[in-house]
Amino acid sequence: MSNNYFKIAVLPGDGIGPEVVSESMKVLEAVEEVFHCRFQFSYGLMGAEAIFKTGDPLPEETLKICKDSDAVLFGAIGDPVFDNNPEAKVRPEQGLLKLRKELGLYANIRPLKTYASLIDKSPLKREIIEGTDIQIFRELVSGIYFGEKFTDPDGKYAYDVCKYSTEDIIPIAHMAFKEAEKRKKKLTLIDKANVLDTSRLWRKTCQKIAIQYPDVQLDYIFVDNAAMQLVLNPKQFDVILTENMFGDIISDEASVIGGSIGLLPSASIGEENALFEPIHGSYPQAKGKGVANPVASILSTAMMLDYLELTEAADKLRRAVEHAIENRYVTVDLNSEQHYSTSEVGSFIADYIKYSEKSYYNFENIKIGKSTIV
Ligand SMILES: NC(=O)c1ccc[n+]([C@@H]2O[C@H](COP(=O)([O-])OP(=O)(O)OC[C@H]3O[C@@H](n4cnc5c(N)ncnc54)[C@H](O)[C@@H]3O)[C@@H](O)[C@H]2O)c1
Numbered sequence: 001m002s003n004n005y006f007k008i009a010v011l012p013g014d015g016i017g018p019e020v021v022s023e024s025m026k027v028l029e030a031v032e033e034v035f036h037c038r039f040q041f042s043y044g045l046m047g048a049e050a051i052f053k054t055g056d057p058l059p060e061e062t063l064k065i066c067k068d069s070d071a072v073l074f075g076a077i078g079d080p081v082f083d084n085n086p087e088a089k090v091r092p093e094q095g096l097l098k099l100r101k102e103l104g105l106y107a108n109i110r111p112l113k114t115y116a117s118l119i120d121k122s123p124l125k126r127e128i129i130e131g132t133d134i135q136i137f138r139e140l141v142s143g144i145y146f147g148e149k150f151t152d153p154d155g156k157y158a159y160d161v162c163k164y165s166t167e168d169i170i171p172i173a174h175m176a177f178k179e180a181e182k183r184k185k186k187l188t189l190i191d192k193a194n195v196l197d198t199s200r201l202w203r204k205t206c207q208k209i210a211i212q213y214p215d216v217q218l219d220y221i222f223v224d225n226a227a228m229q230l231v232l233n234p235k236q237f238d239v240i241l242t243e244n245m246f247g248d249i250i251s252d253e254a255s256v257i258g259g260s261i262g263l264l265p266s267a268s269i270g271e272e273n274a275l276f277e278p279i280h281g282s283y284p285q286a287k288g289k290g291v292a293n294p295v296a297s298i299l300s301t302a303m304m305l306d307y308l309e310l311t312e313a314a315d316k317l318r319r320a321v322e323h324a325i326e327n328r329y330v331t332v333d334l335n336s337e338q339h340y341s342t343s344e345v346g347s348f349i350a351d352y353i354k355y356s357e358k359s360y361y362n363f364e365n366i367k368i369g370k371s372t373i374v
């Protein structure tokens with residue numbers, strides 16, 4: 001992409017989705033000002049909100065907006081109305097799965113790192129987590145989420161089929177190997193190959209691909225052990241490759257290392273489309289309270305800027321987030337004593353982008369807004 005004008009589809013979704021996406025928009029406006037690029041935003045309905053308004057969790061119009069855009073910025077979907085009703089046939093999550101499938105977003109990349117000033121926010125010990133830096137590559141459009149499913153009419157049994165083909169595995173495996181080449185040359189495949197045929201297919205496929213990446217050491221770990229190792233000794237991992245459901249579960253687990261799931265971004269990448277979303281959900285208990293951490297959405301926006309080849313802006317955005325965190329400009333999940341609202345944290349980050357390099361502005365001493373008790 002060589003221009004400086006981009007069409008962005010914005011899907012705020014449900015719960016805290018709209019609040020955190022709105023902070024990402026604030027930050028993008030700052031990026032426009034400083035980096036002389038333009039974003040044209042088109043909004044789409046998605047999830048529970050879309051079901052309530054149209055009966056469909058992913059209306060055709062939303063899908064069209066996404067397909068016509070350079071990138072999609074997504075908040076979160078999900079609502080207790082559906083979470084608490086196993087009988088509901090139409091569900092918000094179906095919209096997200098359909099969108100991922102329709103856009104061919106086969107690779108979900110979930111980076112995880114620790115911040116020096118947040119080390120003590122994790123329930124895990126400093127010496128265990130300090131310096132952790134992991135990239136999780138989660139397959140996103142196959143496996144048990146997309147296999148045949150059935151509930152018998154009497155409600156006595158149900159099944160969800162987990163199916164993988166080599167075609168589903170090869171593209172994301174290459175992506176993960178390439179990333180490993182750029183980093184510590186170590187790739188860990190998380191699977192359950194002692195039990196599952198699909199996991200054995202993953203192993204065989206990855207072993208064949210490994211020949212093309214002689215510098216990368218490929219190793220394997222069963223998912224049950226991986227769940228334990230991630231909190232016992234996370235620094236043993238660098239790039240992780242795994243199937244859809246294992247990736248979903250272990251990435252939420254891994255977020256504990258960083259101090260809050262509200263910090264973890266993701267990029268969902270396909271051949272022609274890309275979507276950027278926090279790894280967390282709609283956190284319905286927090287909706288409208290101004291307590292949600294916007295950083296996961298803002299860092300997802302940084303990943304979007306990288307994808308759009310606005311690298312300088314992406315780097316600046318990440319520095320702005322680091323600056324906010326180092327200066328304890330954080331939401332309540334990261335500091336229960338002194339904390340700021342979702343919008344205050346977003347404004348602080350946006351202002352850093354706008355003013356930090358202007359000589360007349362002593363940003364180090366600035367305090368924006370007031371500590372908010374939420
Ligand atoms: N990608 C998505 O849209 C997505 C992802 C996960 C869950 N969901 C949906 O979200 C709904 C709620 O699911 P859940 O409660 O299992 O997961 P969740 O991620 O919404 O919340 C789990 C917990 O994580 C913390 N949390 C999440 N986001 C946070 C943020 N930005 N700042 C601070 N803390 C945050 C909160 O403590 C919360 O109780 C469900 O309907 C689920 O299907 C959607």
Ligand SMILES: CC(C)[C@H](C(=O)O)[C@@H](O)C(=O)O
Pocket residue numbers: 078093096097248279281
């Ligand atoms: C909401 C749900 C479908 C989704 C998933 O399981 O992929 C979520 O948990 C995520 O991590 O993005």
Ligand SMILES: [Mg+2]
Pocket residue numbers: 248249252279
């Ligand atoms: Mg999840």
